[in-house]
Amino acid sequence: MVAKKKAAAKKTGSKRTGRRKGEYGADHIQILEGLEAVRKRPGMYIGGTGNDGLHHLAWEIIDNCVDEAAAGYASHIEVTLHKDGSIEVSDDGRGIPIEKKPDGRTALEVVFTELHAGGKFGSGAYAASGGLHGVGASVVNALSSKLVAEVDREGHTWRLVFNERMPGNYVKSGAFKPGSTLARVRRIPANRSGTRVRYWPDLEVFDSEAVMDYNVIREHVARVCFLVPGMHIKLHDRRRPGAEPEEFVAAGGLADYVDLLSIGENVTDIITIHVATGFEERVSVDGKMQTVNRPCTIDIALRWVKGFDSTVVSFVNTIPTKEGGTHVAGFEQALNWTTNNILLDENKKLKKLKDNGRASTSDAQEGLVAALKVTFAEPQFKGQTKQELGTPAVRNLVYEAAKTGLSDWMQGGGRKTQIIALRDKMAQAVINRVAARQQLENRRKLNSLSSTGMPDKLADCRVHGPDSELLIVEGNSAAGPAKAGRDSKYMAVLPLRGKVVNAGKATLKQVVENAEASALITAIGGGSGDDFDISSCRYGRIIILCDADVDGSHIRCLLLTLIFKHMRPLLENGMVYAAQPPLFSTKHKGEMIYAFSDDERARLHEELKLGEDKRWQRFKGLGEMNVDELAETTLQPQTRVLKRMSMNDAHEAMRATELFGVLMGNNVADRKDYIISNSTLVDPDLLDV
Secondary structure, three states, X not given: OHXXXXXXXXXXXXXXXXXXXXXXXXXXXXXXOOOHHHHHOOHHHHOOOOHHHXXXXXXXXXXXXXXXXXXXXOOEEEXXXXXXXXXXXXXXXXOXXXXXXXXXXXXXXXHHHOOOOOOOOOOOOOOOOOOOXXXXXXXXXXXXXXXXXXXXXXXXXXXXXXXXXXXXXXXXOOOEEEOOOOEEEXXXXXXXXEEEEEEEEOOOOOOOOOOOOHHHHHHHHHHXXXXXXXXXXXXXXXXXXXXXXXXXXXXXXXXXXXXXHOOOOEOOOOEEEEEEEEEEEEEXXXXXXXXXXXXXXXXXXXXXXXXXXXXXXXXXXXXXXXXXXXXXXXXXXXXXXXXXXXXXXXXXXXXXXXXXXOOOHHHXXXXXXXXXXXXXXXXXXXXXXXXXXXXXXXXXXXXXXXXXXXXXXXXXXXXXXXXXXXXXXXXXXXXXXXXXXXXXXXXXXXXXXXXXXXXXXXEOOOOOEEEEEEEXXXXXXXHHHHHHHOOOOOEEEEEEOOOOOOOOOOOHHHHHHOHHHHHHHHHHOOOOHHHOXXXXXXXXXXXXXXXXXXXXXXXXXXXXXXXXXXXHHHHHOOOEEEEOXXXXXXXXXXXXXXXXXXXXXXXXXXXXXXXXXXXOEEOOOHHHXXXXXXXXXXXXXXXXXXXXXXXXXXXXXXXXXXXXXXXXXXXHHHHHHHHHHOHHHOOHHHOXX
């Protein structure tokens, strides 16, 4: 009887551990040890496997060297981009320790193989550094096919190679010998120290199109030089034959950085704020939560310039925080408070406005150029990429420091003429925003009453939502074929009659008053600016159809500038596209052949063995296409070519719009100055004069 019970239990157990569909058992739980966790989910550590992630590896090694300089132990850093795709970074700091740990491995090996291992925990090796995580060097190793670390220390150069993340060294035969023993490479002066790291990113991990951009590296090293006065960085690009190295030296702190970033005429001098303060924080010490005191230094430099764009850069220790964080939030809170309660207090013009015309964040930051840095030990970041500070206590510290400094300047510490000029600038910004918002609200109310609120020239679709499209076409000549060739169920057509306002320079009021811009904003239905609501958009895709000529490029740039400035979430959510119309067409064996460039036309002509007498039609514009041609090349989802517009495309469009304005605008003096300034770029012998 007992034996039968055991057999039954065994049979039941076999069913429970079988591989039936949908089962979830203990053997499904995987434990990723060491660097495999990084290779399994690289985006968690470097933000992605594209260009940004590839550059982030360099930031981890470079910023380690900058930390050495910030701590006072290094003064020179070299960054080299090699022809073989590797990146080398060196410094003259203390050198990574080479002593052995209790497990027999050297500290150098541990730094590059263990997550959360380094000298930036507690207050021992670094009083303030780039981050709390201690995974930077090991992440670089995890995502590299090979890494060579050399340390100058104790009278010798010591080397450890990581081949596919395995530590060891190459022997005389050229073979790789795994192991933890460091190779003693050469004898050096006893007082020389430093670290050199050269790594080869694992191309199997990163996207095929990801490349190291020299200009991106250059911008990063130039920026960090402003954070550590006296630090020298030399940058080499061995990939370009004959390219000379560039040297960068800190010129004088954040004030000089703000001066560099300032474009156009200044409204105020540079205002500097320096405060040494501190806060208490609960942290784990030896497994127990304890309260520790954190000294914190706050440095702010800012000025206002004429214009509308705002530039606010922020740093934690030596790390740029592109996404801001608690320190930036505190600064913006202080800026809003001082603007409304001191600078614009009792302003008669604003009292006539709704809500007494209080300034918004965008009003206070119109034309602002600011750099903010906080320095303290063990900062908490949101994510390993260190782009956003998360330490809560820093917000209030920065708020109090910025509030006091700005209040002192606005209440008489600054030059009176500059204070008045800034007051007038901010008051006008509030007036423009309120007026534009009021006009837009009136248009929205009109839209909600009936379909007659839509622009008269809009040929709307029958069904709206994520799968619908708004086709923006250039003029009535292209609108006719577009309306005839579209699927009216989900495709709407909005023709533009004339140029859209340059939103990069225009005020909100000017944008709203522009008929073409107003028609587009109204048709999309999501509003504009800070009030833009993407959930209210009537279409899921915005498609720009412009001619493939200079005028078409100008209109496309103006549209992208308008969307970037006033309907930015459309770009951020990938909802804006540009149609790619062909330039040429010909008929071959009863089939229409299209070419999108001169080179493609020549290639197709040769591949299809077309005779010399075969002629190609050159489209001067979309209006010259018949309905079938337009439908096949730019309307039908199965055959059309669309390019999704990104934030980078919008930035390029804004720069192009400014140049178009100089070359094609009404200001003859600006055009003359531009031609004279760039005349050296033209070969006089090529001019027919």
